[in-house]
Amino acid sequence: MAFLELVDLDKRYTQKGNLIVKHMNLSIHKGEFLVFLGPSGCGKTTTIRMISGLEEISGGDILINGKSVVSLPPKDRGVSMIFQSYAVWPHMTVRENIAYPLRLQKVSKKDIVTRVEKAAAAANIMELLDRYPTQLSGGQRQRVAVARAIVVEPQIFLMDEPLSNLDAMLRVSMRSELKNIHESLGATSIFVTHDQSEAMSLADRIVIMKDGLIEQIGTPKDVYFDCESIFVASFIGVPPTNFFHVSVLKDDAGLLLKSQDVSYRVDALEEKMLSPYVGKEVVMGVRPENLEISDTFDDNTFLTTHADFIEPQGSHIIVISKLESSVIKISSSKLELQAKSLIHVSVKDRKAMFFDKDTEKRIRLQEE
Amino acid sequence: MNKLNGIQKTLIALVLATVVIAVIVPLMFFFTNAFSNGREVYDYPKTPILSFTVKVQVSYNEDTGMYIVKYYDRNGELQNAVNTSFGEILSGYFEQYLSVYRTPEELLEQFEITKTEGPQEFTYGKNMWHNFKTFFLITSKAEEALVNSIIVVIFTIIISLTLGSMAGYAFARFRFKGKDQINVFMLIVRMFPMVGISIPLAVILIRFNLFDTMIGLAILYSLPNIALTSWITSSIFVGINRELEEASLVFGANGFQTFIKITLPLALPALAASSMYAFLTAWNDTISALILTNDHPTLALAVYQAIGDNTTNLQYAAAGSIILIIPALIFTFVIRKYVNQMWGGVSV
Numbered sequence: 267m268a269f270l271e272l273v274d275l276d277k278r279y280t281q282k283g284n285l286i287v288k289h290m291n292l293s294i295h296k297g298e299f300l301v302f303l304g305p306s307g308c309g310k311t312t313t314i315r316m317i318s319g320l321e322e323i324s325g326g327d328i329l330i331n332g333k334s335v336v337s338l339p340p341k342d343r344g345v346s347m348i349f350q351s352y353a354v355w356p357h358m359t360v361r362e363n364i365a366y367p368l369r370l371q372k373v374s375k376k377d378i379v380t381r382v383e384k385a386a387a388a389a390n391i392m393e394l395l396d397r398y399p400t401q402l403s404g405g406q407r408q409r410v411a412v413a414r415a416i417v418v419e420p421q422i423f424l425m426d427e428p429l430s431n432l433d434a435m436l437r438v439s440m441r442s443e444l445k446n447i448h449e450s451l452g453a454t455s456i457f458v459t460h461d462q463s464e465a466m467s468l469a470d471r472i473v474i475m476k477d478g479l480i481e482q483i484g485t486p487k488d489v490y491f492d493c494e495s496i497f498v499a500s501f502i503g504v505p506p507t508n509f510f511h512v513s514v515l516k517d518d519a520g521l522l523l524k525s526q527d528v529s530y531r532v533d534a535l536e537e538k539m540l541s542p543y544v545g546k547e548v549v550m551g552v553r554p555e556n557l558e559i560s561d562t563f564d565d566n567t568f569l570t571t572h573a574d575f576i577e578p579q580g581s582h583i584i585v586i587s588k589l590e591s592s593v594i595k596i597s598s599s600k601l602e603l604q605a606k607s608l609i610h611v612s613v614k615d616r617k618a619m620f621f622d623k624d625t626e627k628r629i630r631l632q633e634e
Numbered sequence: 635m636n637k638l639n640g641i642q643k644t645l646i647a648l649v650l651a652t653v654v655i656a657v658i659v660p661l662m663f664f665f666t667n668a669f670s671n672g673r674e675v676y677d678y679p680k681t682p683i684l685s686f687t688v689k690v691q692v693s694y695n696e697d698t699g700m701y702i703v704k705y706y707d708r709n710g711e712l713q714n715a716v717n718t719s720f721g722e723i724l725s726g727y728f729e730q731y732l733s734v735y736r737t738p739e740e741l742l743e744q745f746e747i748t749k750t751e752g753p754q755e756f757t758y759g760k761n762m763w764h765n766f767k768t769f770f771l772i773t774s775k776a777e778e779a780l781v782n783s784i785i786v787v788i789f790t791i792i793i794s795l796t797l798g799s800m801a802g803y804a805f806a807r808f809r810f811k812g813k814d815q816i817n818v819f820m821l822i823v824r825m826f827p828m829v830g831i832s833i834p835l836a837v838i839l840i841r842f843n844l845f846d847t848m849i850g851l852a853i854l855y856s857l858p859n860i861a862l863t864s865w866i867t868s869s870i871f872v873g874i875n876r877e878l879e880e881a882s883l884v885f886g887a888n889g890f891q892t893f894i895k896i897t898l899p900l901a902l903p904a905l906a907a908s909s910m911y912a913f914l915t916a917w918n919d920t921i922s923a924l925i926l927t928n929d930h931p932t933l934a935l936a937v938y939q940a941i942g943d944n945t946t947n948l949q950y951a952a953a954g955s956i957i958l959i960i961p962a963l964i965f966t967f968v969i970r971k972y973v974n975q976m977w978g979g980v981s982v
Binding site for chain 2: 356366
């Protein structure tokens with residue numbers, strides 16, 4: 267039984283405007299850490315604002331614990347939120363900030379003190395309680411926002427790009443703290459970000475959105491290695507997936523994928539998948555680390571090119587090579603590789619993904 | 635640090651000179667007048683420095699049996715004051731014209747010595763509050779006017795802040811048809827001189843039985859200040875991050891609680907600045923009060939009338955003006971703290 271459910275959720279800002287969120291369906295389990303990931307303007311923030319009740323919905327339903335919350339004001343939905351700007355009230359001390367939600371709930375004064383201190387301890391800001399937010403650094407304000415969010419013991423945590431205003435170092439340490447807090451409270455969290463490394467490291471499941479539509483829902487591993495669409499494959503991963511537009515050709519030995527630059531012999535499993543596409547073009551996607559560089563040409567060689575640039579990354583190198591129609595990036599551990607040298611590239615362990623050129627969706631094996 | 639060049643020095647000198655001529659000198663004359671006694675006011679040339687004592691020379695005329703009292707003016711010259719043998723007249727003269735409070739017996743006893751020793755000089759401390767006391771004595775309804783002024787100021791602040799800040803919030807937060815036009819129209823209201831509005835308003839107020847009441851006067855003063863308040867507050871409301879209000883909504887407040895506990899405190903500097911304008915409009919106006927009141931003047935009007943009635947005793951009018959200035963000064967300084975604190979310090 268899903269804890270939070272979005273049913274055919276629609277959002278448009280003006281009466282006749284475009285749908286910002288289109289028929290979104292999503293089930294979130296209790297205790298899950300869900301990350302909405304997508305480029306800006308994809309509707310991820312709008313979605314969590316609709317869940318929180320700050321934004322009205324244009325259609326569909328939101329269920330928490332099986333009950334529709336659409337008609338409830340934000341305060342009655344049992345959610346708490348961490349905002350991008352922290353939204354820490356500058357005219358109150360840190361203590362007053364954290365106590366504010368409890369005061370409104372008419373919690374007794376004694377309980378307020380203990381709960382505020384507990385939350386402050388969890389967020390590691392015990393010594394800042396009597397300061398004003400203007401006297402705090404960005405990271406400390408963020409902690410105040412976290413403490414305020416956990417003090418209400420919400421059913422659902424909503425986090426709207428909470429780390430995007432922090433510097434890189436702080437961001438990394440804050441995100442593991444957020445994960446810790448999530449786990450120790452056992453709350454259900456929804457986290458919005460456009461930073462994929464954040465999404466990958468935090469999420470139990472990632473929801474990848476584009477133009478108001480969910481492109482893929484899956485574990486970080488799924489969305490990386492088992493992409494549902496060209497968008498996901500190109501959006502996730504640095505450097506991104508290499509794409510090749512190839513024609514599916516049939517010859518005596520089976521199916522052959524070919525373009526100006528590449529040729530790829532299809533194995534039995536892939537042949538089943540690609541057989542409906544004989545004579546058509548498909549898009550082949552290979553992750554940079556799934557391309558293997560060898561010095562010699564053999565049957566498995568996928569393409570042959572020159573290593574135009576080499577970017578050392580410490581443990582590995584990124585080889586950049588210009589092909590006729592595109593640029594490919596290969597992640598390799600051959601640290602000794604020289605620029606301009608001739609390389610033969612093959613696909614490691616047949617880890618290639620095929621996409622329909624028209625729908626941009628992954629080509630999957632049809633169930634018999 | 636660069637040294638100032640000639641042009642800069644000249645400019646600074648000019649600015650300083652302007653400040654001295656335009657601000658300090660008139661203020662000093664004004665202050666000395668307010669604390670002068672009935673004789674010092676007509677000194678010429680005038681010394682813009684306060685005096686705290688009066689020096690008199692008293693001699694005794696044996697033929698008439700009268701004391702001849704002369705006083706030293708600010709230039710040290712002797713001027714005739716009064717010739718009398720009656721203690722009451724002496725005391726009255728000292729109080730009214732020299733701001734010196736002495737009983738008749740005390741004066742007669744002191745002057746006794748001139749009968750034997752010849753002319754003597756006496757120095758008396760001035761009662762500095764004489765003009766202020768007299769202002770309230772001679773100005774009809776001065777106390778009532780002070781209370782009236784306070785009432786009208788409070789009404790003006792309440793009306794213009796409530797309506798103005800609500801309008802300002804709407805301008806800052808909501809999109810609606812004709813918003814820009816309304817904004818400009820509100821500016822136009824400020825362009826009309828208040829006198830121009832007061833005459834038609836007098837007719838309306840009479841219809842509503844509000845003529846000669848403080849609430850009616852406050853309505854007039856609020857007209858330009860509602861527009862001003864909405865302008866000032868809307869610029870502050872725009873600057874308040876919406877997420878601050880949204881956070882309050884998520885964390886258990888309803889819209890009204892959010893406005894009271896979050897938005898309003900953050901907009902305090904704007905409200906402080908607006909209330910200052912409202913205060914000054916209502917406190918300083920005379921001409922509209924003259925038109926719109928009959929038996930219940932405001933303090934500014936009372937002072938204005940005191941000047942008109944007492945052309946020979948300007949020091950009382952000056953004292954009245956000081957009374958008029960002091961609350962405005964206090965209010966401005968109290969408010970200034972908030973205006974500075976927020977506009978300079980807290981970023982919202």
